[in-house]
Amino acid sequence: MxxxxxxxxxxxxxxxxxxxxxxxxxxxxxxxxxxxxxxxxxxxxxxxxxxxxxxxxxxxxxxxxxxxxxxVPILDEGVISELYDVRAAMESLMAREACSKATPADIANLEGIVERNAAMVQFADEAMKYGMSLHAAIADIAGNSWAKRFHDQISSHMERYRHFVNNSQERRDRALAEHRILVDAVASGKPEAAAKIAFDHVLGARDEALRAISGSARVIP
CATH class of the missing domain: 1.10.10.10 (Winged helix-like DNA-binding domain superfamily/Winged helix DNA-binding domain)
Incomplete structure (x- = not known):
């Protein structure tokens, strides 16, 4: 034994x-x-x-x-697109559900994460860490165990691509602005707005990843 x-x-x-x-x-x-x-x-x-x-x-x-x-699997653009599309659906669902469940303490926590994100937005690794923390906090508020389980599985695979998404200051600033709008929608209890913001945010990350990877020597045809 x-x-x-x-x-x-x-x-x-x-x-x-x-x-x-x-x-x-x-x-x-x-x-x-x-x-x-x-x-x-x-x-x-x-x-x-x-x-x-x-x-x-x-x-x-x-x-x-x-x-x-x-x-080690190659960085396949079709697979990347599929992963981001599924993640967008999960993020949208959880943002919608979080709107009806968020407490004042939850909102304060989300706003605190965004402010820490803003303070570190010039640093790729730190900005990524706080961005991931924000999405995880929204998932916890939503409390949908199946959505969170699938989201976590997808996020694990997507670790390989986040370097490409978060590498430019322009993208980090845009992501921060989108995070602020998302938290405002959750705080205001606007489920449809929150769902769309979350969905579009992930698709923006998808497009950034595909642009970066398509011109990268890491892609093996």
Whole structure:
């Protein structure tokens, strides 16, 4: 039993590290995972590595090739567009539902996140962090467990693309302005307005990501 628990813990740690490298683009799109080299790099045996790889394949964060090789998925524009479209629908739904459930304390929290976002908008990583916090807070207010579950799954995949979305100051300033309008709509209890603002906000991020990635050498045809 102890040995089994240790093996499971090891696989979980390897999974976490591989996932981090994939989402941060440290492992490049299209890069092949060579088990012996990766096991050496991570200082683990092949067993937990293989378990982690199987889990990442199941989550579509790695791809099993017909030849047996395992690759990091390329940045496919069709897949990216689909992910953002589904996320837009989830964000829209949760923004609408948050309007009828937000308490004064919830609104104060959202406004505080926006102000912290504004203070750090010149810094890509910090602006991204507060933007994600705002959307997560709205999801919590909405309280739709299924929407939040699907949203979280999609957001995990989208970590690979956020670098492209948030890289310019113009985009960060625009996102901040949209966040302000979204919070105002939730605070005013305007569900249709909040839903549309959230939907359009995500589609704007989609368009920015596609523009950046289409001209990037990271895209492999």
């Amino acid at each position: 102890v040995e089994s628990q240790s093996r499971n813990t090891g696989a979980h740690l390897v999974y976490g590290e591989l996932k981090r490298r994939i989402l941060s683009l440290e492992l490049k799109p299209g890069e092949r995972i060579y088990e012996p080299a990766m096991a050496t790099a991570l200082q683990v045996s092949r067993t937990p590595l293989r378990e982690a790889i199987r889990r990442l394949i199941a989550e579509s964060l790695l791809e099993q090739q017909p030849t047996g090789g395992v690759l």
